[in-house]
Amino acid sequence: MPKISDKAVSMPASPIRKLVPFAEAAKKRGVKIYHLNIGQPDIETPDAFLNAVKTAPVKVLEYSHSAGNESYRKKLSGYYKSYNINIDFTDIIITCGGSEAISIAMQTCFNPGDEIIIPEPFYANYNGFSRSADVIVKPIPSSIESGFALPPISQFEKLITPKTKGIMICNPGNPTGYLYTKAELEALRDLVKKYDLFLLSDEVYREFCYDGKEYVSVMHLSGIENNVILLDSISKRYSACGARIGALISKNKEVMASALKFAQARLSPPSYGQIGAEGALDTPQSYFDGVKKEYIARRDFVIDALNKIPGVFCPKPSGAFYCIARLPIDNSDKFCQWLLEGFEHNKQTVMLAPATGFYSTPGAGTNEVRIAYVLNLEDLNNAMICLKEALTKYPGRTN
Amino acid sequence: MPKISDKAVSMPASPIRKLVPFAEAAKKRGVKIYHLNIGQPDIETPDAFLNAVKTAPVKVLEYSHSAGNESYRKKLSGYYKSYNINIDFTDIIITCGGSEAISIAMQTCFNPGDEIIIPEPFYANYNGFSRSADVIVKPIPSSIESGFALPPISQFEKLITPKTKGIMICNPGNPTGYLYTKAELEALRDLVKKYDLFLLSDEVYREFCYDGKEYVSVMHLSGIENNVILLDSISKRYSACGARIGALISKNKEVMASALKFAQARLSPPSYGQIGAEGALDTPQSYFDGVKKEYIARRDFVIDALNKIPGVFCPKPSGAFYCIARLPIDNSDKFCQWLLEGFEHNKQTVMLAPATGFYSTPGAGTNEVRIAYVLNLEDLNNAMICLKEALTKYPGRTN
Numbered sequence: 007m008p009k010i011s012d013k014a015v016s017m018p019a020s021p022i023r024k025l026v027p028f029a030e031a032a033k034k035r036g037v038k039i040y041h042l043n044i045g046q047p048d049i050e051t052p053d054a055f056l057n058a059v060k061t062a063p064v065k066v067l068e069y070s071h072s073a074g075n076e077s078y079r080k081k082l083s084g085y086y087k088s089y090n091i092n093i094d095f096t097d098i099i100i101t102c103g104g105s106e107a108i109s110i111a112m113q114t115c116f117n118p119g120d121e122i123i124i125p126e127p128f129y130a131n132y133n134g135f136s137r138s139a140d141v142i143v144k145p146i147p148s149s150i151e152s153g154f155a156l157p158p159i160s161q162f163e164k165l166i167t168p169k170t171k172g173i174m175i176c177n178p179g180n181p182t183g184y185l186y187t188k189a190e191l192e193a194l195r196d197l198v199k200k201y202d203l204f205l206l207s208d209e210v211y212r213e214f215c216y217d218g219k220e221y222v223s224v225m226h227l228s229g230i231e232n233n234v235i236l237l238d239s240i241s242k243r244y245s246a247c248g249a250r251i252g253a254l255i256s257k258n259k260e261v262m263a264s265a266l267k268f269a270q271a272r273l274s275p276p277s278y279g280q281i282g283a284e285g286a287l288d289t290p291q292s293y294f295d296g297v298k299k300e301y302i303a304r305r306d307f308v309i310d311a312l313n314k315i316p317g318v319f320c321p322k323p324s325g326a327f328y329c330i331a332r333l334p335i336d337n338s339d340k341f342c343q344w345l346l347e348g349f350e351h352n353k354q355t356v357m358l359a360p361a362t363g364f365y366s367t368p369g370a371g372t373n374e375v376r377i378a379y380v381l382n383l384e385d386l387n388n389a390m391i392c393l394k395e396a397l398t399k400y401p402g403r404t405n
Numbered sequence: 406m407p408k409i410s411d412k413a414v415s416m417p418a419s420p421i422r423k424l425v426p427f428a429e430a431a432k433k434r435g436v437k438i439y440h441l442n443i444g445q446p447d448i449e450t451p452d453a454f455l456n457a458v459k460t461a462p463v464k465v466l467e468y469s470h471s472a473g474n475e476s477y478r479k480k481l482s483g484y485y486k487s488y489n490i491n492i493d494f495t496d497i498i499i500t501c502g503g504s505e506a507i508s509i510a511m512q513t514c515f516n517p518g519d520e521i522i523i524p525e526p527f528y529a530n531y532n533g534f535s536r537s538a539d540v541i542v543k544p545i546p547s548s549i550e551s552g553f554a555l556p557p558i559s560q561f562e563k564l565i566t567p568k569t570k571g572i573m574i575c576n577p578g579n580p581t582g583y584l585y586t587k588a589e590l591e592a593l594r595d596l597v598k599k600y601d602l603f604l605l606s607d608e609v610y611r612e613f614c615y616d617g618k619e620y621v622s623v624m625h626l627s628g629i630e631n632n633v634i635l636l637d638s639i640s641k642r643y644s645a646c647g648a649r650i651g652a653l654i655s656k657n658k659e660v661m662a663s664a665l666k667f668a669q670a671r672l673s674p675p676s677y678g679q680i681g682a683e684g685a686l687d688t689p690q691s692y693f694d695g696v697k698k699e700y701i702a703r704r705d706f707v708i709d710a711l712n713k714i715p716g717v718f719c720p721k722p723s724g725a726f727y728c729i730a731r732l733p734i735d736n737s738d739k740f741c742q743w744l745l746e747g748f749e750h751n752k753q754t755v756m757l758a759p760a761t762g763f764y765s766t767p768g769a770g771t772n773e774v775r776i777a778y779v780l781n782l783e784d785l786n787n788a789m790i791c792l793k794e795a796l797t798k799y800p801g802r803t804n
Contacts, residue, residue: 007631007657008570008603014513014663023471023669039578051466059677060459067450067647067681072422102501102649105671113537114413118517134670139510140539171407202603204407232406248466249503264413270422271533272504276646278458278677282466333541 012287013140016132021363027345037350040381040389042074043342043357044155045180045328047380049245049281050299052293058285059278062358070274072345073266074100074253079283083296084288089223091236092370095342097255100275103237104210104252105131106325110389111235111254111401112139120171121235122206125157127330127364127371129180129208142169145366150332150374152181153321156190159197173197178211178221181364181376183305184324185215188222194226203233205326210252211326213294216302231257240279242327244286249279300329304379304386311390312377317405320377323392328378330361336402337372338362349396373404412539413702417456417532420762427745428756436749439780439788442741444579444727446779448644448699450681451692457684458677472665473499473652477683481652484686488611490624490635498664499674503638504682505532505607509667510634511538511628513660515601518572521605524556526729526763526770527548528579528607535796541568543725544765549731549773552720553581555589568698572596577610580741580763580775582704582722584614587621602632609638609651610725612693615701618723628802630656639678641726644696645687648678700726703778703785708724710789711776711794714796716804719776727758727777735801737761737774748795774801 022044026190029039058388073079079095086093088298108131116122118140124132126145136143144165148154162173178185186194198205207224211385226233239252254265305322309329312320317334335341345355361374379386397403428438472478478494485492494652500506507530515521517539525544535542538678543564545680547553548653554672561572571643572593581597597604606623638651653664704721708728711719734740737759744754758777760770778785796802 007659008514008601010659010663011516011517011519014666017663017666017670019666020471020669034567039640046467053467056463064455065449066447067643067645068445072419095530102505102675103672107502109671114409115407117410117412118539120410131670131672134666138670140517157700165759182608202407246466247468248673250673250675252610260406264409264416267416267418267533268537269415270419271416271530271537273502273530274647274649276501276649276678278681279675283678330465365498 007287013137015360018135021130022359023177024341025223025346025357028343031344032355036353038354039346040354040356040392042379042389043359044245045242045378045380047155047242047245047327048382051246052244052286052289054289055244055246055282055286059282062281067277069126069159070277070280072269072274074098075280075284077214078280081284081287085176087224089221091223093225093255095258097257097262099254099262099269100280101252101254102275103241103347103399104208104237107237107239107254108132108135108208109138110205110265111237112136113268114143114264116141119169121169122172122174123162123165123170124174126366127154127361130175130363131176132344133366143366146181147367147370150319150321150330153323154179154184154330156186156193160195162197166201170201174206174208176208178215178325179328180211181327181328181361183328184217185223185325188220191222191224195230198230198233204235205233206235206237207229208237210242213243214298214301214327215325216305217296217324230251233263240283240286244283244289246282246286249282250276251279251283293338298349307383308377308379308390310385315394317397327380328376330374330376332374333397333402334403334405337371338375340402341400342375344400345396349399351392351395354388354392356389356396360365412536420529421758424741424745424756427742431745431754435752437753439753439784439791441776441778441780441788442758443778444599444641445646446641446697446726447781448642450645451561451643451685451688453688454643454645455680455684458681461680465748466676469676469679471673472676473497474679474683477679480683480686488620488622488722489725490622492624492654492656494589496656496661498653498661498668499679500651500653500668501674502640503607503636503650506636506638506651506653507534507607508532508537509664509741510605510636511535511540511731512667513591513663515540515570518567518568521571521573522561522564522569523573525765526553527760528575531573532765543590546766546769547581549720549729552722553578554578554728555585555592556620558592561596565600569600569602571605573605573607575607577614577724579610579725580727580760582725582727584618584724585621587619588627590621590623594629596633597629599616603634604629604632605634605636607636609641612642613697613700615704616625616723632758634660637681637684637732643682643688645681645685647791649675650678652680658750660770662795703782706782707776707778707785707789713792716796727775729773729775732772733796733802733804734772735803739801740799743799744795748798750791750794753787753791755791
């Protein structure tokens with residue numbers, strides 16, 4: 007039997023999905039599970055998206071342009087202008103989800119062995135894409151006490167070596183919900199300029215900024231236009247995760263010409279997703295207002311409920327729909343598995359993501375979990391009751 | 406300005422798309438172009454596909470399972486059984502087009518620097534995926550005189566080094582249209598077994614086998630179940646190139662578990678494409694009979710017309726919808742560009758793919774073009790008239 011590659015052996019398994027067999031077993035026992043473990047919103051996809059797909063006059067479902075349909079890219083550049091991001095449609099390559107945008111950006115920017123600095127905790131799949139591109143992730147810890155604010159620039163500088171080729175951020179952050187301030191982004195701008203690094207920014211949660219706080223994009227930073235790559239997706243914006251439509255955006259012509267070669271090799275992004283996404287650009291503001299109001303209510307409820315549980319601490323996030331909570335537990339992997347295997351309360355339990363999967367520093371996140379507040383308030387209430395109960399019974403409780 | 410990666414610099418540009426600017430300029434001059442340069446069929450996507458998408462009761466367009474919807478994979482395993490390919494749904498990972506299946510297979514099987522032997526001419530994007538995975542392609546020439554039959558096994562053995570980890574074929578072949586015989590595949594089986602190599606087989610044209618010749622899949626070869634990876638796509642089967650639905654299929658459990666990790670990193674394949682593809686499995690046989698009849702008529706017409714042009718030779722293919730023709734020209738890249746830039750006949754011209762892009766041996770294919778017979782007979786007739794005229798006027802004609 008031929009041997010698989012070293013990369014395949016060392017490719018990380020999804021930390022969110024490794025608990026799935028335990029969840030399936032719990033369901034078979036008749037236990038209802040509140041899924042706070044994955045960023046799959048329950049919000050309905052806007053009609054403008056669904057109707058565009060339903061009424062599309064498709065006779066032959068053809069390949070699109072490798073960079074995506076021109077009509078979609080042109081209309082999409084208008085969407086970005088509404089966020090004061092001034093890009094031309096030729097600065098956009100439509101990708102198969104934000105995932106492919108990350109993957110193409112990494113291959114375009116980094117040689118095998120190059121280093122990328124990423125504040126941790128970070129979106130777990132950055133590990134997979136880095137491994138796939140043979141890029142070395144250098145994590146820089148952010149702290150739960152500061153709500154996962156940007157670490158001091160001096161800490162970044164300590165990590166910079168001749169191998170450092172880029173910095174990657176997620177803003178607003180998954181899994182932290184942290185929204186970087188203008189000052190933080192300007193400090194990153196100066197750093198990127200000083201060392202001539204690529205700055206990759208995953209901003210798929212820009213519609214989810216709360217408390218009147220300002221969303222500042224890396225595309226707003228002047229003087230580093232050739233360093234910046236914006237990674238985007240419609241998955242969360244329109245609750246259309248299955249569309250698999252994302253975008254790679256940059257003013258750097260060399261980056262775009264090279265990224266297009268990777269895009270051409272895989273021919274084109276999904277046609278129906280593009281049709282829906284183009285239609286969805288007509289979604290009325292009232293849809294987003296309603297969604298935002300709902301998420302703020304959910305966030306306020308969850309953060310309050312968490313901090314009322316003895317021994318639990320959870321900073322209040324200003325964006326996205328995640329939070330990282332510190333629990334009085336020995337090991338979050340064990341705890342999350344025990345919630346599915348060893349616990350139930352009124353035939354119910356809650357599924358959480360161990361924060362360990364969002365750190366690349368070994369041992370970090372062992373007393374933290376990520377909670378995606380993607381369920382309605384009643385379900386969230388039941389989930390919080392389960393968590394509270396569970397923490398009183400968990401054998402590995404630490405205080 | 407930060408430097409892009411060496412991989413991005415050396416990533417091959419799509420040979421089919423490099424002529425696009427010349428085609429656009431010709432269109433602007435009012436010239437009608439017959440596109441025989443790309444495998445985008447004009448055949449209508451079956452109603453069963455389109456209606457499944459139109460009537461899908463989607464409210465939230467969710468992520469699917471990373472390996473694809475279970476309902477689709479189960480039904481799909483039934484489709485393969487109709488070709489005597491006995492696989493379970495767990496042997497299937499649904500991918501974003503056949504492209505992603507190739508890309509994941511290469512990363513799963515090969516380390517950087519490993520060698521893969523591919524009979525040439527071969528599908529041009531194999532170069533891109535190999536470059537992306539840092540795999541070295543070792544081409545083994547097949548000859549137009551034999552209709553691009555499998556080269557002798559002794560020739561393969563000459564190329565095998567300690568770095569050789571696999572062989573890749575396309576059957577029926579793009580760009581050759583050649584359909585491998587049972588004897589050829591059994592010879593490959595023995596070779597693969599002898600050296601314990603992976604055998605990757607791209608069989609996306611299995612619906613397009615002509616003249617009663619037998620389609621033999623690598624999945625039919627016994628004794629090498631752990632070596633074989635089938636790469637598939639619905640793009641041509643249902644004329645649904647824009648769906649971006651393919652599949653990676655293997656009985657090798659280690660390969661499948663590793664491939665799933667790559668699939669999990671990118672979350673899921675497109676949902677609408679899967680819905681359509683699942684619906685399309687109910688397409689009546691009459692659809693395929695009609696399509697096949699049409700392609701046979703087109704093939705017969707084109708091959709006959711080509712061989713009637715003085716100085717042209719084109720073997721008759723038994724599968725797919727491509728042929729490689731040898732022309733009396735100095736340089737196929739120059740000729741195909743000249744067809745768009747320097748030639749027109751009654752305000753019409755034809756766009757072909759230079760065969761050079763399908764060879765990785767430098768200098769090979771300079772007097773060959775690939776023709777995709779994806780247009781109706783009237784258009785094909787006009788295209789052949791253009792080609793015949795062009796060859797009488799081309800300044801670089803060689804005999």
